[in-house]
Amino acid sequence: MKKFFVIALLAILGFYLTIAFLQIPFGQNRLGQPQDEATVGAYYLNNTKEKSAVSNVVTAIVVNYRGFDTLGEVTVLFLASTGLASILYRRKEEEVERINKPSSSLLQTGSKFLFPLVVLLGIYVFIHGHLTPGGGFQGGAIIATGFLLMLIAYQKYHVSHSMLTWVESLAGVLFVSIGLWGLITGGTFLENSYFPKGVLNSLISGGAIPIIYIAVGFKVAAELTGVLDILLNTKEEKSVPSNQNEK
Amino acid sequence: MMEYLKYIGQGLIVFGSLFLFLGALGIFRMPDFYNRLQAGTKASTLGAMSLILGVGFIQPEWMIKSLIIVVFIAVANPLSSHALGRSAYKNNLKPFMKKKMDAYEKVAEILPKEEDRL
Numbered sequence: 001m002k003k004f005f006v007i008a009l010l011a012i013l014g015f016y017l018t019i020a021f022l023q024i025p026f027g028q029n030r031l032g033q034p035q036d037e038a039t040v041g042a043y044y045l046n047n048t049k050e051k052s053a054v055s056n057v058v059t060a061i062v063v064n065y066r067g068f069d070t071l072g073e074v075t076v077l078f079l080a081s082t083g084l085a086s087i088l089y090r091r092k093e094e095e096v097e098r099i100n101k102p103s104s105s106l107l108q109t110g111s112k113f114l115f116p117l118v119v120l121l122g123i124y125v126f127i128h129g130h131l132t133p134g135g136g137f138q139g140g141a142i143i144a145t146g147f148l149l150m151l152i153a154y155q156k157y158h159v160s161h162s163m164l165t166w167v168e169s170l171a172g173v174l175f176v177s178i179g180l181w182g183l184i185t186g187g188t189f190l191e192n193s194y195f196p197k198g199v200l201n202s203l204i205s206g207g208a209i210p211i212i213y214i215a216v217g218f219k220v221a222a223e224l225t226g227v228l229d230i231l232l233n234t235k236e237e238k239s240v241p242s243n244q245n246e247k
Numbered sequence: 248m249m250e251y252l253k254y255i256g257q258g259l260i261v262f263g264s265l266f267l268f269l270g271a272l273g274i275f276r277m278p279d280f281y282n283r284l285q286a287g288t289k290a291s292t293l294g295a296m297s298l299i300l301g302v303g304f305i306q307p308e309w310m311i312k313s314l315i316i317v318v319f320i321a322v323a324n325p326l327s328s329h330a331l332g333r334s335a336y337k338n339n340l341k342p343f344m345k346k347k348m349d350a351y352e353k354v355a356e357i358l359p360k361e362e363d364r365l
Binding site: 101103104106107110111113114117 | 315318319322323326330333337
């Protein structure tokens with residue numbers, strides 16, 4: 001009975017998927033040229049400039065046209081880091097020991113100098129996500145490497161996990177609330193045309209797209225930093241005195 | 248004025264790519280890890296710095312950015328090679344030597360223990 005039910009469900013699903021896919025003409029060039037108006041790529045290339053005032057079309061596709069997908073990606077990363085934290089995170093700092101060995105004082109001093117520059121590069125990458133290649137994910141990963149440098153150089157360097165959680169949650173709430181604002185004003189989730197657009201090719205342009213990318217950057221940076229901090233810690237092996245066991 | 252800046256920049260780029268090539272040759276040609284590290288780091292630090300400075304001379308509006316990158320390379324490149332060489336030495340990677348010359352062995356006795364410092 002159960003098997004029959006499953007097969008019937010699969011058959012219904014397959015039937016509707018086949019109908020949906022049969023409407024797409026097979027073997028034709030759907031990506032196409034910018035001149036050919038009927039294709040998908042032409043739509044993006046021709047309409048991004050006027051509709052969302054973003055000079056980087058890839059960013060417009062990732063954050064605006066497929067913004068829901070990006071929200072899903074960020075959620076996947078959040079779930080991965082949360083799962084890792086729930087398995088490996090230790091609340092008491094006395095029980096924790098670092099994997100890495102002590103580093104030289106040259107490395108410690110140098111990484112103190114390099115850390116702000118790395119964070120600056122990360123912020124630059126995600127603020128300019130709608131103008132240049134790069135964006136929230138890349139900038140967040142760069143910031144996390146800066147934290148990794150400090151974590152490796154200093155054994156006593158600890159990142160506050162409550163602050164990471166706050167940053168991550170606020171960034172996620174900002175992303176979703178921008179999407180809901182688009183739903184209220186424009187009728188679709190992450191609708192961008194109701195935000196002030198700004199001038200094309202300047203820093204303040206593209207409506208909500210830079211704000212979303214900044215939120216994504218903070219979120220990814222907080223998540224990856226938390227993952228790295230957790231992975232670098234091991235639990236200290238408690239040495240049990242032998243004579244206590246004998247008594 | 249702009250013409251001269253452009254020529255200076257092009258000269259710096261040629262100079263830098265020459266040194267990057269020499270660094271690659273050194274990595275290919277040198278016998279062991281420490282020599283390769285030294286060749287790669289010294290040559291590629293100078294090469295990359297002068298190449299990026301040359302870009303800054305050709306496009307004067309990028310000068311501040313390229314100066315920041317030059318400072319970053321000047322600190323990061325020797326630092327990373329120091330960390331690599333030190334960890335290789337700590338993990339008992341033997342250098343290729345014709346004569347027995349290990350200066351760090353004598354210095355390491357004088358230096359304070361690393362476990363005390365953290």
